[in-house]
Amino acid sequence: MxxxxxxxxxxxxxxxxxxxxxxxxxxxxxxxxxxxxxxxxAFVAGLVGGLTAIALAVxxxxxxxxxxxxxxxxxxxxxxxxxxxTLVCAFLAAFAGAAFALDSPxxxxxxxxxxxILIGTGLGASVALALAAAGASYLVDxxxxxxARIGVRVLGSWIAASAMLVLALRYxxxxxx
Amino acid sequence: MRPRASRLRLLLASFAAMLLGxxxxxxxxxxxxxxxxxxxxxxxxxxxHVVAMVAVGLWGAFLGPPAIWLLPIVFPLVMAGGGxxxxxxxxxxxxxxxxxxxxxxxxxxxxxxxxxxxxxAAVLVGAFAIFHGHAHxxxxxxxxxAVAFSVGFVVATGLLHLAGIGxxxxxxxxxxxxxxxxxxxxxxxxxxxxxxxxx
Numbered sequence: 001m002x003x004x005x006x007x008x009x010x011x012x013x014x015x016x017x018x019x020x021x022x023x024x025x026x027x028x029x030x031x032x033x034x035x036x037x038x039x040x041x042a043f044v045a046g047l048v049g050g051l052t053a054i055a056l057a058v059x060x061x062x063x064x065x066x067x068x069x070x071x072x073x074x075x076x077x078x079x080x081x082x083x084x085x086t087l088v089c090a091f092l093a094a095f096a097g098a099a100f101a102l103d104s105p106x107x108x109x110x111x112x113x114x115x116x117i118l119i120g121t122g123l124g125a126s127v128a129l130a131l132a133a134a135g136a137s138y139l140v141d142x143x144x145x146x147x148a149r150i151g152v153r154v155l156g157s158w159i160a161a162s163a164m165l166v167l168a169l170r171y172x173x174x175x176x177x
Numbered sequence: 178m179r180p181r182a183s184r185l186r187l188l189l190a191s192f193a194a195m196l197l198g199x200x201x202x203x204x205x206x207x208x209x210x211x212x213x214x215x216x217x218x219x220x221x222x223x224x225x226h227v228v229a230m231v232a233v234g235l236w237g238a239f240l241g242p243p244a245i246w247l248l249p250i251v252f253p254l255v256m257a258g259g260g261x262x263x264x265x266x267x268x269x270x271x272x273x274x275x276x277x278x279x280x281x282x283x284x285x286x287x288x289x290x291x292x293x294x295x296x297x298a299a300v301l302v303g304a305f306a307i308f309h310g311h312a313h314x315x316x317x318x319x320x321x322x323a324v325a326f327s328v329g330f331v332v333a334t335g336l337l338h339l340a341g342i343g344x345x346x347x348x349x350x351x352x353x354x355x356x357x358x359x360x361x362x363x364x365x366x367x368x369x370x371x372x373x374x375x376x
Contacts, residue, residue, distance in 0.1 A: 016324045019324060068324075154249055157249075157250040158328070160254060161257035162327040162328045162331045165257050168260065168261035168314070169327075172264045172266070
């Protein structure tokens with residue numbers, strides 16, 4: 001498998017990354033329809049910033065824990081079922097995007113190969129989030145699909161519960177931050 | 178309709194008898210394996226956990242909206258809080274008893290067709306969720322599979338609620354209403370069996 005494809009698929013392979021993208025996608029779908037692009041763009045901006053930091057050989061960061069915390073926070077907001085203020089949602093998305101990128105250091109033996117993997121990761125995460133947000137928005141936008149809005153909130157509670165449990169486990173084992 | 182309802186009642190009575198004749202309470206038997214499948218199977222193989230989760234869904238369906246979706250949202254969130262307590266080693270007395278009592282109380286709520294205010298139902302379900310979460314919390318595996326395990330665990334719990342809701346929707350019809358209440362009684366009896374095995 002080429003480095004680009006490996007990077008492209010990374011968001012789907014790592015459970016914590018897939019969970020974060022799902023949480024953000026559901027969170028964005030709960031925003032008002034005309035305000036959904038901003039958090040999506042903020043995520044991509046955070047992602048690019050984080051990937052650039054990795055390319056510049058930034059050291060060890062607590063990105064994995066931050067990403068889990070962002071997922072848990074998003075899950076709680078989704079379960080509550082009220083749209084966040086747009087700027088707060090965008091800030092959370094940007095923060096999660098940066099954490100996502102910083103938690104995706106490429107395993108490559110050359111700078112060129114590593115850069116290709118990073119580009120794949122950035123593209124894969126952006127497309128996956130856009131698809132998750134679009135799919136969830138399609139479901140919740142139709143007035144008659146009350147069950148979809150309820151289902152999204154239930155999923156949010158599951159995401160929050162999962163993230164809380166893993167963060168607590170990491171804290172108990174001295175792995176947090 | 179009546180013969181069919183009788184058969185359903187017989188089936189539920191058999192189910193209750195099977196649970197009553199079962200082994201001790203094992204809400205956290207611990208599959209030992211990590212990953213999504215390990216987490217998913219973890220609650221499914223704990224009969225006291227299973228009946229209590231189904232009872233949450235049954236009661237929610239019995240109470241109707243908004244309880245039908247509010248209780249399954251409250252439960253995993255509060256359960257995670259109990260799980261955090263378990264993971265951090267915070268003591269919680271009578272965990273096994275609390276789990277068994279959850280089956281008894283929630284089963285009785287369905288059997289008696291209790292309709293308390295929504296906040297009372299949510300607080301009751303949330304209180305029991307702490308015991309369930311605490312019992313399971315200490316068994317999350319370390320390492321990279323922890324996320325997949327916890328997701329599997331939470332999803333299985335949610336699907337058990339969904340199973341209860343699906344069954345509880347029978348309460349829309351008169352015969353189904355009786356069936357659901359009988360199922361609640363069977364769950365309460367199973368909870369009694371779990372409680373006696375704990376004691």
